[in-house]
Amino acid sequence: MTDPAAAPEGRLTTRQAAELLGVKPATVYAYVSRGLLASRREPTGRGSTFDAAEVSALARRTRREAATPPGELTVRTGLTLIEADRYWFRGVDAVALASRHRYEEVAEWLWTGRLPRGARFTAPPELLAAARRAVAALPEHSGPVDRLRVATAAAAAADPLRFDLSPEAVLGTARSLIPTLVEALPAAGQEHRGEGRLARRLWTRLTALPPDTDPVGALDLALALLTDHDLAASTLAVRVAASAHAHPYACVSAGLGALDGPLHGAAGPLAHRMLLEVMERGGAAPVVADHLRSGRRVPGLGHRLYAGEDPRATALFARLADLPQAGPALAAARDVVAVTARQGRGLHANVDLALSVLTVSYGMPVEAGETVFAVARTAGWIAHVLEEYGERPLRMRPSGQYVGPRPPQPLP
Template sequence: MDDQTDGGGRRIGTQEAARLLGVKPATVYAYVSRGQLTSRREAVGRGSSFDAAEVEALARRSRREAAAPAGDLAVRTSLTLIEPDRYFFRGVDAVELASRYAYEEVAEWLWTGSLPRGARFTAPPEVLAAARRAVAALPEHSGPVDRLRVAVAAAAVADPLRFDLSEEAVLGSARCLIPTLVGALPELGAAQPGDGPLARQLWSRLTPREPDEQALRVLDLALGLLVDHDLAASTLAVRVAASARAHPYAAVSAGLGALEGPLHGAAGRLAHRMLAEVLERGGAAPVVADHLRAGRRVPGLGHRLYRGEDPRATALFARLDGLAQAGPALAAAREVAAVMARQGGLHANVDLALAVLTVSCGMAAEAGETVFAVARTAGWIAHALEEYQERPLRMRPSGQYQGPRPPQPMP
């Protein structure tokens, strides 16, 4: 059939689509069956037509993937760039961005590349009620990630539009999901307004203490700094789920599942406990010695992506320096870092800085994990949005079989 145009743009026939893609016509229909292309049946005898822009986009992706080094899992992203001592969100210095803008505004920048001043996230009452009922049914000893996972599942069931993967629908879900996660957590202090800044809403779920504005600014900074950090284990899990076209709630659930692993999400809890012990014993040296004697890694130190101090820790330490109640915990953290610097040059990471905040503000050991999970949900949504624009199921590595070679006798 000849090329034609309609209200949706230029459309082309099967032969032209095959030529652009460099494949046989039968392969074009295989792309359709796998969800990589959409086709439209034309009038009798005219066959199927394809959106030319969609075909050209698939051709560009295929050429890029063909050029990628064999065996490498490289994920294209326009979100976060990490350099030896800095990191950037969409090309903008992340520390400077999070220092100037509220968490919600940083999230909007990561999602859309725009900065709507005064952005606020509000949980729909019916969704929030469903999440609270589900979380309330859990045992009292449930951890924060347990509660967040259940809240995500409840919010998903309450959203009939969750399978709509368009950018507009996914962002609408994200703006509702994040405050729902916060609102579903048990209240430890006086509840804050549901339509106020997210840091203020979260505060009463972390500590029974009344917030002061300086402490809230530290918490908001922590949320903004932790929005994204390239392909951490939990983020990769999110992209794998999104590659299979899981809806955004399921993708976030995948991230929370990976976060609960002791090598990813538990670092803040361990740093909190270590810092509390340093304060109790009056010095860092005996605590560090106990960790090393037991063969345990000293938490809150070192990061594989930074040669010096984690820039997120540097920013949080600077803001905590102006928080009166943080003085003892901040001095303890700096003493730990100084002791370890003599042992091998390890520097403070964001977990140690978060521990200063949680210890000094009367928060529980798992509070840092809660802050991390809530903050990173925005980044997970951003990565899911990117992955929805890629070829479905592209993250399918081949296993290296190490078992007995066939044929083997039947057991």
């Protein structure tokens, strides 16, 4: 097959594309068959052409991947940067953004790079009905991640368009899935069906106390602060699923599965229980001593990415300090930090401790922090899904280092 003498404006011939990519023309068509490039047959019938911008983007990706040391997986992302005890969403200070904008607006910023004022998420009736039926069928002792995972699967089954992976479709899924997850949870207080800010609707799933403006604002801040945090274990699981072009519901399910592990999602309930015990015993010293004596870590302290205090905790503590009802739990949290500091352990408060002040202060169940974290992080997972769909499919396929017996071995 020969190239036409010239390609239409903004298009490249097969030969031009091969030169830009540094490969043979036959390899260009191999890229087409693998879904890495889209070709267009020209009306003259003399060959195919390729979008110049798409070829250039693939060339840049290929050069970056070639420069990666063998065996090392790197994940390029333009979403969250963590550096010098601060973190940024798309280059904007994340704490400042979360302090000034609602969770829905922060989610839109991560998804699209735009900040629409007054963004609202609405649960479609068909998806919500399916999710509620599935959640209602679970045993009463089911945990929040159990409910969210089942609600996600039920919503996926009710959505015939779930396999549409175009950016517009994925955004539509995100804006409907998050409120579906919230409203599928059993109500603890007066329901707010499909209206108002998401934090207000989530509040009624976590506590029977009235959704007053200031505490709901603190919950909204927590959601916005927790939206994304680079490549945590659950986020990496999401990107692996997205790399295989699983639909967004399946990708979120992968994140929820990783979050359910004791090393990722269990910190919130542990910190909640510890604060209750500190308040009951009148001080943190005996509680901290019990944890250390039994060889357990003191929950809510330290973060591998921050040398000082977790900036999410700093922001949430500051908001909670303005709420009189949060006073006792906030004092208990500060006592925990002070006691461990006297022992020279050098650990600072993290967001799990700050979130536990909120959950303890307003009579929420011990798993409430886990629920808040999962709902908040769903927006970040979707942002990573959108990024990963734009990468080379199935790129997250490391090679195993075989350590078993060398073949041939006799049959057992």
